[in-house]
Amino acid sequence: MSDAVDAIDRMGLDPGAEILIEARGVSKRFASYHRRATSLKERLVRREESEGDVFWALRDVDLVVRRGETVALTGPNGSGKSTMLKVLAGILRPNEGSVDVRGRVASLLELGAGFDGELTGRENIYLNSALLGVPREETDALFDMIVDFSELGEFIEYPVKHYSSGMYVRLGFAVAVHVDPDILIVDEVLAVGDAAFQRKCLNRIEEFQRQGKTILFVSHAAGQVESLCTRAVLLERGQVLFDGPPRQTIKRLNGILGVDNIAMVAGEMARISDFAIVDTGTDEGVEEFTAGSSARVTCTLTIHQPLPEDARFSLHINAPGQSDAVAHVSPNWHVVSADRLPVGEHAISWQVDEWPDMPGDFSLALGVFLGPTLIAAARLDGLRLSSGQVRHVPGTLVLDGTTQG
Amino acid sequence: MGLTRTRGTQTRLRTALIRQLVRKDLKVKYQGSTLGFLWSLANPLLILVVYTFVFAVVFKSPVPYFGIFLMSGMLLWNFFTMGVSGATTSILANAGLVKKVPFAHESLPLAAIGFAGAQVALQYIVLVGALFVVGLPPLRPELLLIIPALVVVIAATVGLGMFAAASTVRLRDTQHFVEVALFAWMWMTPIIYPATFVHERLGDGALFWAYYLNPMAGPIVCFQRALYGVVHYPDTEATRASGQAGQLLLPSADVSFYLQALGLSAITATVFLIAGLWLFRRRSADFAEEL
Numbered sequence A: 001m002s003d004a005v006d007a008i009d010r011m012g013l014d015p016g017a018e019i020l021i022e023a024r025g026v027s028k029r030f031a032s033y034h035r036r037a038t039s040l041k042e043r044l045v046r047r048e049e050s051e052g053d054v055f056w057a058l059r060d061v062d063l064v065v066r067r068g069e070t071v072a073l074t075g076p077n078g079s080g081k082s083t084m085l086k087v088l089a090g091i092l093r094p095n096e097g098s099v100d101v102r103g104r105v106a107s108l109l110e111l112g113a114g115f116d117g118e119l120t121g122r123e124n125i126y127l128n129s130a131l132l133g134v135p136r137e138e139t140d141a142l143f144d145m146i147v148d149f150s151e152l153g154e155f156i157e158y159p160v161k162h163y164s165s166g167m168y169v170r171l172g173f174a175v176a177v178h179v180d181p182d183i184l185i186v187d188e189v190l191a192v193g194d195a196a197f198q199r200k201c202l203n204r205i206e207e208f209q210r211q212g213k214t215i216l217f218v219s220h221a222a223g224q225v226e227s228l229c230t231r232a233v234l235l236e237r238g239q240v241l242f243d244g245p246p247r248q249t250i251k252r253l254n255g256i257l258g259v260d261n262i263a264m265v266a267g268e269m270a271r272i273s274d275f276a277i278v279d280t281g282t283d284e285g286v287e288e289f290t291a292g293s294s295a296r297v298t299c300t301l302t303i304h305q306p307l308p309e310d311a312r313f314s315l316h317i318n319a320p321g322q323s324d325a326v327a328h329v330s331p332n333w334h335v336v337s338a339d340r341l342p343v344g345e346h347a348i349s350w351q352v353d354e355w356p357d358m359p360g361d362f363s364l365a366l367g368v369f370l371g372p373t374l375i376a377a378a379r380l381d382g383l384r385l386s387s388g389q390v391r392h393v394p395g396t397l398v399l400d401g402t403t404q405g
Numbered sequence B: 001m002g003l004t005r006t007r008g009t010q011t012r013l014r015t016a017l018i019r020q021l022v023r024k025d026l027k028v029k030y031q032g033s034t035l036g037f038l039w040s041l042a043n044p045l046l047i048l049v050v051y052t053f054v055f056a057v058v059f060k061s062p063v064p065y066f067g068i069f070l071m072s073g074m075l076l077w078n079f080f081t082m083g084v085s086g087a088t089t090s091i092l093a094n095a096g097l098v099k100k101v102p103f104a105h106e107s108l109p110l111a112a113i114g115f116a117g118a119q120v121a122l123q124y125i126v127l128v129g130a131l132f133v134v135g136l137p138p139l140r141p142e143l144l145l146i147i148p149a150l151v152v153v154i155a156a157t158v159g160l161g162m163f164a165a166a167s168t169v170r171l172r173d174t175q176h177f178v179e180v181a182l183f184a185w186m187w188m189t190p191i192i193y194p195a196t197f198v199h200e201r202l203g204d205g206a207l208f209w210a211y212y213l214n215p216m217a218g219p220i221v222c223f224q225r226a227l228y229g230v231v232h233y234p235d236t237e238a239t240r241a242s243g244q245a246g247q248l249l250l251p252s253a254d255v256s257f258y259l260q261a262l263g264l265s266a267i268t269a270t271v272f273l274i275a276g277l278w279l280f281r282r283r284s285a286d287f288a289e290e291l
């Protein structure tokens, strides 16, 4: 490496530093899922997709990242952050605009990306680094460090399908940071790990910064963004709303999200407040759940006027960018007679017995209806579901020749 | 670390990735099952015994060592079909990778073909063992024919495999079409019958040579010449009865014939290769979205 490049590295935030990521006028369009023709017959029947069925996930986005910068990408769910990272990583091709990325990129875009469930952690380290373009000898040399960092210990010899989501992240992150990339691209996956591991990852990111590497990551954590980043970009509905100092970006983000991620409709007749999801055991607010676990959804319903008829309650899970609910908390409609809801405040508590197995980011919406009319509603963003899937393999333990009951 | 990598380094890394993917497939397939591995070797032996019994004993085929004749070409065909079908579904089968990790997508069909190659290579080793056991050691200069024949087969497999892989992402029907086409194709290739059967019917004009435009026909007769090597029907009761004694069993005793046949097959294989690479390159940037 030349002295000149070293000098730039040491200077850190040189505004004239070499541009490593340059995206100009990037637009990305998706055809809605149900409109995609995948059989020959469908193709022949319907030749062109009509314009009405496309959705712009990114619109005319410019992003320039220079060597040594750490840039956070923030924005509400469905604003196009992950799509932008995929375009930059070269997984998706933009429909318009140009993308130029110079240098070796290590990306960590989704949980368990690049892992094969049937292989052990050890074998997956080799597979993953081969995918990242690292020669086998280099992986041999890094192997012990990667295992150390991941803290997986002897689990490294087990098939990763038995890993928890936290273990997946640890392994994925450990590989990504050890392969000596010029650019590190990380989506929201970090939030899955436990606090101690997150701390370790952040330390590692700081070390990367000192080495003058370029980092682009998605985060909503105001503290993280402000302490770590040199710049933060706010996306909304696929457009860059703001690109500047982290503190200002976070302020605008909070402006869009409303207080604490909660959007509320306050009507004349009734109003919902203190909408929260709490752990059934501890009563503490939680945002992340594994499939099959339970929780309680609580809120305060304030009735301003006597209700003329019975109220119907609906609680459902929405995916970003989709208008229809992806899941209803059964029963679909919960009817509460009017005389149980006199004027005043009522504590509502809704038990969710089992979160569905559909990993992703969702929002939870609660609606109160009188007949067809919505009189009060609230939405809670940032509900994160993960697949808690642990497979059971039949087996028998034998001790001193005797089967254990 | 340099920002741009030389072409040589890139090719080396890509080869390393393909090796890693083949290793992954082998591991997943034979994980902890020595039996599974042995079975993949025993499989051709079993077919050899069954076909020898059916054709030599039941149908009294005049082709001596029928099982060996069959295997010489059939294993190569197995490589072709396993390679093409594996490549066809390789992108779909690795949707998780394609959607979440940036990498050179060519590695997937190439790894599927490498996986087929690794298995068939072992089966050929078993076959060569069998050749020595029955007293037909393939130690003859014509053995070298397998080298150009392999080049043609690999080109055809890669070309067709990449083409089908790229089309299957968009049109899922392709994989079923490929299965059917391969089955029909096998009967048009001189694997179960000697190529001389076809020659008798096509005469020795243009039609005769057109037959070898089948990119598998040339390589397969080369393999039969190289490994099986029984050029003429022996003088036995059965062959005398059918008037075949001393007649050609394989198309020719002359190496130049095989090279010509191979040349014709190479033309089609090259067309396949160019079309496959072209379509794959064109389509691969959109795979992640279409899965």
Ligand SMILES: Nc1ncnc2c1ncn2[C@@H]1O[C@H](COP(=O)(O)OP(=O)(O)O)[C@@H](O)[C@H]1O
Binding pocket: A030, A031, A032, A033, A055, A057, A075, A076, A077, A078, A079, A080, A081, A082, A083, A084, A320, A321, A322, B289
């Ligand atoms: N493959 C896809 N096909 C169709 N729509 C998609 C696809 N990927 C993402 N989207 C849509 O694009 C929008 C932006 O998604 P995404 O980039 O994941 O948002 P974010 O990461 O900011 O939450 C969402 O509305 C999402 O539903």
Ligand SMILES: [Mg+2]
Binding pocket: A081, A082, A083, A187, A188
């Ligand atoms: Mg996202």
